Structure formats: C-alpha cells, structure tokens
Amino acid sequence: MTEPIKNRYDFEIIFDVENGNPNGDPDAGNMPRIDQETGLGLVTDVCLKRKIRNYIEAAKEDTPGYRIYVKDHVPLERNNREAYKYLGVDEKKIKEAKKKDADIDLKIRDFMCENFYDIRAFGAVMTTFVNAKLNCGQVRGSVQLDFARSVEPILAQEIGISRVTVASEKEQEDGKHMMLGHKFIVPYGLYIAHGYISANLARKVTGFSEEDLALLWQAIINMFENDHSATRGTMAVRKLIVFKHESELGNAPAYQLFERIKVEKKEAEKPARAYSDYTVTVDDTDLPTGVTCIQMI
Structure with a gap:
C-alpha cells in the first residue's frame, strides 16, 4: 500500500432522485425518510456508505487490499478469523498470545485495515459479540459522512401496483386473479450530504492512502450508476x-467552507422536477489560506 494521505479534506455531495425512494424507513412501512418537523427528506450515512462499498466491490472484485468487510451473506466472524489465522493465533488462546506479544492487538487491527x-x-467495530474471543478491535475510519438532507421538503407519494398473477394454487382456486401492492416514491428531490476525511487518523490508525482517496472519489461519483x-x-x-487543506489537521472550519456552496431554485413557486430547476454556485474566491477548492463534477 502507498503512504497515508497528508491533507485533510471536506467535501459536499449533491445528488438527486426522480420517481424513486432514495432510502426507505423500515419503521415506517419503507416510506422515504423524512424529518418530521421540517418535511425535508433524509438519506442515512449507512445508505450512502453501502453504495460506495458496492461500487468498490464491483470495481476491485476482491483485489488484495480492497476487499469489503461489511457485505451481503458474509458473516463478520469469518473475516475476523482471517487475521488470527494469518498471525498464527488460536482464538481460544488469545489471552496467552497477548502475554507473549503485547502488540498482538495492534497487529490484528493492522491486518484488517490493510486488507x-x-x-x-x-x-x-470488529467484535461479533457472538464469539467474544474473536475480537479484532475497533477502528475509527478516516472518512466520515453525515445524513443527506433534501434542499426542499419532499412529498412522498404512495403508488398502488398490481401483479397479474397470484402466488399459489390455493389463491387461484379461491377466485383471486391478481395481487395488489404499493410502493412509495419521491417525484423529485435534491439532496446534500457532507463528508470529512482525516489525514491524522489515516497516519495514526488506518493507513488510508492517496490511492484509496482517488478510488473514493471515483466511487462517490458513480455510486448510483450500478x-x-x-x-x-x-x-x-x-x-x-472538495475542499483540500494544506495541513493534516486543516486550515479552516468545515462549516465555513460548506457555507460557500449555494443551492437555489430558479422559480420559487414552481415545484422542482429536475436538476435544471436549481442553480448551484461555489464561491471559491478569497478562500482561507491553505485551502483549495476542487469541483470533481
């Protein structure tokens, strides 16, 4: 792997949805997530990270160093066990191993970060709690995302749908000829999410590199394409x-940089139904010393 990144980054993602459900809430019948006080739409950080993971898994296809830890149908303890096997540690004798090697926990953590x-x-959090002895520690990641929030209140619509068949012979015998259902859509919504990348954590813990960073930008730009x-x-x-800082700890507060990005609707009274209904501007003049602005797209 290459050297860890040396610069802090703050970034803003602007994305939209048309006639779809960007992030259903299982506690509300899979309705699009909404801030109940403001009516603004929400998309969780977990949802966005899943899209990024899926893109990287598809692009790298288990290339060494680019595997995905949290993925469908793979128990976490199976991945955890790889670190123990690589280091020749018997998970049932981890206490004895720690007495012999005080750095064994760090070696296990580093193996997981590298792979x-x-x-x-x-x-x-690499503890399954099912098997407490199979513990690979806890890592705070270099990349953090917050919830995405829509620019304007969204109107979630419930759409009735039908299927021209039934599920079983019994239903057909009872005279049923179709199945009825529903799904929720947002006719149009423009969302904003903020992200933060810590060079300090990359150097001290994760080893997040320039190569990793380039792949992250690629994954974010294409996270909905597949x-x-x-x-x-x-x-x-x-x-x-993207706002790039000259230093490891940063040269300006993130909120001040994000305030330079303005999203405004062209016609205030007209419902937005396309990205072209908005104007996005970035004030990159007189940036704080040590900060540069890069518009990836």
Whole structure:
C-alpha cells in the first residue's frame, strides 16, 4: 500500500432522485425518510456508505487490499478469523498470545485495515459479540459522512401496483386473479450530504492512502450508476465539491467552507422536477489560506 494521505479534506455531495425512494424507513412501512418537523427528506450515512462499498466491490472484485468487510451473506466472524489465522493465533488462546506479544492487538487491527478497504475508509467495530474471543478491535475510519438532507421538503407519494398473477394454487382456486401492492416514491428531490476525511487518523490508525482517496472519489461519483432499480427510480450524483487543506489537521472550519456552496431554485413557486430547476454556485474566491477548492463534477 502507498503512504497515508497528508491533507485533510471536506467535501459536499449533491445528488438527486426522480420517481424513486432514495432510502426507505423500515419503521415506517419503507416510506422515504423524512424529518418530521421540517418535511425535508433524509438519506442515512449507512445508505450512502453501502453504495460506495458496492461500487468498490464491483470495481476491485476482491483485489488484495480492497476487499469489503461489511457485505451481503458474509458473516463478520469469518473475516475476523482471517487475521488470527494469518498471525498464527488460536482464538481460544488469545489471552496467552497477548502475554507473549503485547502488540498482538495492534497487529490484528493492522491486518484488517490493510486488507479491507471499507475498514480503512469508514472504520468498523470488529467484535461479533457472538464469539467474544474473536475480537479484532475497533477502528475509527478516516472518512466520515453525515445524513443527506433534501434542499426542499419532499412529498412522498404512495403508488398502488398490481401483479397479474397470484402466488399459489390455493389463491387461484379461491377466485383471486391478481395481487395488489404499493410502493412509495419521491417525484423529485435534491439532496446534500457532507463528508470529512482525516489525514491524522489515516497516519495514526488506518493507513488510508492517496490511492484509496482517488478510488473514493471515483466511487462517490458513480455510486448510483450500478445500483439502478425500479424502486430507486433515477438517482445521480450531480456535484462533488472538495475542499483540500494544506495541513493534516486543516486550515479552516468545515462549516465555513460548506457555507460557500449555494443551492437555489430558479422559480420559487414552481415545484422542482429536475436538476435544471436549481442553480448551484461555489464561491471559491478569497478562500482561507491553505485551502483549495476542487469541483470533481
């Protein structure tokens, strides 16, 4: 792996959804997530990280150093066990191993960081709790995302759907000829999410590198391109605006940089139904000393 990054980054992702459900809430019948006080739409950080993981898994296909720790149908303890096997440690005798090698916990953690991209990026709690002895520690990731929030209140619509068949012979015998259902959509919504990348954590813990960073930008830009479905409608990343700091700890507060990005609707009284209904501007003049602005798209 290459050297850890040396610069702090703050970034803003602007993405939209058309006739789809960007992030259903299982506690509300899979309705699009909404801030109940403001009516603004929400997309969780977990949802966005899943899209990034899926892209990297598809792009790298288990290339050494770029495997994904949190993935479908793979028990976490199976991945945890790889570190123990690599270091020749019997998980049932971990206490004895620690007495012989005081750094064994760090070696296990470092193995996981080196082999799994999403641990380097997002961190992980690598204790399954099912098997307390199989513990690979806890890592705070270099890359953090917050919840995405829509620019305007969203109107979630419930759409009735039908299927011209039934599920069983019994239902057909009872005279049923179709199945009825429903799904929720947002006719249009423009969302903003903020992200933060710590060079300090990369150096001290995760080893998140320049190569990892380039892959992250690629994954964010394309995170919806291989994830299309009828449920999610049309989703696309419209803008990725990055503020690069000269130093490891940063040269300006993130909120001051994000305030330079303005998203405004062209016609205030007209419902937005496309990205072209908005104007996005970035004030990159007189940036704080040591900060540069890069518009990836």
